[in-house]
Amino acid sequence: MADNIKNYINGKWVSGNGKGTFKSINPARRDNIIGVITKSSHKDVDRAVEAAKEAFKGWSLLPAPRRGEILFRAAELLIKEKKTLGQLVTREMGKVLPEGLGDVQEAIDMAYYMGGEGRRLSGETAPSELPNKDAKSIRVPIGVFALVTPWNFPIAIPAWKICPALIAGNTVVFKPSSETAVCATRFVEIFEAAGIPKGVLNLVHGSGQEVGEYLVTHPNIDAVSFTGSCPTGEYLEGLCGFLHRPISAEMGGKNAIIVMEDANLELAVHGAIWGGFGTSGQRCTAASRLVVHKAAYKKFIKIFQEAASRLRIGDGLRKTTDMGPVVNQSQFKKVLDYIEIGKKEGAKLIHGGKPYTDGECAKGFFIEPTIFIDVDQKMRIAQEEIFGPVVSVIKARNLDDAINIVNGTRYGLSSAIYTQDVNKSAIAEQALDTGIVYINASTIGAEIQLPFGGTKYTGIGPKEAGGRGGALDTYTKWKVIYRDFSGKLQRAQIDK
Ligand code: UN1
Numbered sequence: 360m361a362d363n364i365k366n367y368i369n370g371k372w373v374s375g376n377g378k379g380t381f382k383s384i385n386p387a388r389r390d391n392i393i394g395v396i397t398k399s400s401h402k403d404v405d406r407a408v409e410a411a412k413e414a415f416k417g418w419s420l421l422p423a424p425r426r427g428e429i430l431f432r433a434a435e436l437l438i439k440e441k442k443t444l445g446q447l448v449t450r451e452m453g454k455v456l457p458e459g460l461g462d463v464q465e466a467i468d469m470a471y472y473m474g475g476e477g478r479r480l481s482g483e484t485a486p487s488e489l490p491n492k493d494a495k496s497i498r499v500p501i502g503v504f505a506l507v508t509p510w511n512f513p514i515a516i517p518a519w520k521i522c523p524a525l526i527a528g529n530t531v532v533f534k535p536s537s538e539t540a541v542c543a544t545r546f547v548e549i550f551e552a553a554g555i556p557k558g559v560l561n562l563v564h565g566s567g568q569e570v571g572e573y574l575v576t577h578p579n580i581d582a583v584s585f586t587g588s589c590p591t592g593e594y595l596e597g598l599c600g601f602l603h604r605p606i607s608a609e610m611g612g613k614n615a616i617i618v619m620e621d622a623n624l625e626l627a628v629h630g631a632i633w634g635g636f637g638t639s640g641q642r643c644t645a646a647s648r649l650v651v652h653k654a655a656y657k658k659f660i661k662i663f664q665e666a667a668s669r670l671r672i673g674d675g676l677r678k679t680t681d682m683g684p685v686v687n688q689s690q691f692k693k694v695l696d697y698i699e700i701g702k703k704e705g706a707k708l709i710h711g712g713k714p715y716t717d718g719e720c721a722k723g724f725f726i727e728p729t730i731f732i733d734v735d736q737k738m739r740i741a742q743e744e745i746f747g748p749v750v751s752v753i754k755a756r757n758l759d760d761a762i763n764i765v766n767g768t769r770y771g772l773s774s775a776i777y778t779q780d781v782n783k784s785a786i787a788e789q790a791l792d793t794g795i796v797y798i799n800a801s802t803i804g805a806e807i808q809l810p811f812g813g814t815k816y817t818g819i820g821p822k823e824a825g826g827r828g829g830a831l832d833t834y835t836k837w838k839v840i841y842r843d844f845s846g847k848l849q850r851a852q853i854d855k
Contacts, residue, residue: 370557414558427477
């Protein structure tokens with residue numbers, strides 16, 4: 360039986376007021392409906408924003424350590440529910456179960472980490488230039504946040520946003536991807552059980568066109584955090600620019616692994632398989648390009664292809680599955696279209712390239728792990744984000760050439776280098792223009808205690824995750840306070 364999924368507004372579960380319903384389906388078995396969701400109307404958004412605005416005063420005045428206690432309780436409940444939630448992630452968006460469980464673990468880590476921030480959230484004190492005067496900066500909440508999240512990390516990314524937003528004292532209207540509405544609903548239920556006061560966290564389901572844009576531009580929204588596709592993110596950046604509204608947006612990537620001639624090739628292949636085909640390539644951080652030194656090129660390709668041919672494709676709930684489906688019909692078509700584009704551009708397809716329809720997989724959106732070699736870095740498959748199990752291998756003459764290739768796209772999320780030479784790794788670390796650089800590890804696997812985000816068109820505004828320099832900068836604004844206890848007029852810069 361499919362679940363009947365509702366909005367959560369002002370502490371109550373209520374059906375959306377929109378016309379009709381939409382379904383969340385299991386991408387491994389299209390006939391398996393995970394949830395039926397009533398569409399929301401603008402009125403639902405109005406109510407949710409109103410509730411969040413109403414709740415802001417009480418929540419922002421609650422001492423941050425008390426807010427943190429709710430996050431700790433949420434973390435504990437997530438631990439209890441980890442298995443069920445992990446399985447739900449797999450059923451609703453297709454990633455294999457160990458990754459589904461990892462998705463939940465990332466939320467647990469974030470809830471604990473941000474819960475601890477409740478006792479830090481620190482600013483600065485600085486000496487005043489005048490006697491009997493002190494000066495400090497403090498972080499204050501911004502107000503009502505619109506949080507718009509994608510389907511590829513249906514528990515982790517909502518946690519990246521909701522936990523810091525709440526610890527900082529903001530209230531929230533959360534609009535998750537329609538593809539993973541059930542995961543989002545279960546996640547909000549955890550916060551309800553953890554004791555979040557009514558109106559502090561609200562959930563509204565619906566599409567970007569029907570609900571998302573209206574929410575982001577709503578007059579009573581104070582700031583926005585978005586993770587998703589580039590076209591949507593860039594469009595929202597424009598709207599927020601006109602509204603003078605802060606937005607933090609995390610969007611695409613065209614991440615690359617450099618493999619040098621001295622690399623441990625077996626290790627590099629493990630990283631390339633995990634980065635390229637983990638989550639069926641549906642990560643912003645996926646290693647969709649492999650930039651391989653000419654001296655290692657042939658050998659690397661051979662072992663990489665052998666490893667790809669060992670990947671077992673299927674329903675992510677099965678223990679024997681290494682790679683699940685892509686999330687839906689439109690993603691399925693988009694990835695297959697890119698494979699055709701790659702062929703037409705003259706890249707050499709050496710592995711995969713087709714839907715995978717063996718046995719029960721015929722019922723889902725499965726695509727073979729696909730490898731193109733001899734890719735020219737100007738080709739579209741080397742420049743555009745595919746978000747599927749398609750990897751382009753590019754030959755590099757030397758380290759400089761490899762670095763230029765990696766930096767030669769509009770994106771800058773993550774990059775990696777495999778080398779045994781400490782100097783080469785140091786040069787790469789310095790020259791790679793990406794928000795995250797990995798040495799002898801794949802392009803994926805960022806930890807929550809450091810900022811996550813990229814350069815160039817990957818994102819705008821402060822980053823996700825982490826504390827200072829990351830999420831705390833997204834979810835707080837600075838206030839500076841000067842206190843003069845001299846009892847007389849003192850003039851800065853003048854009384855010397
Ligand atoms: C994403 O790539 O879409 O770094 C998010 C990682 C995860 C988060 C990835 N912690 O791979």
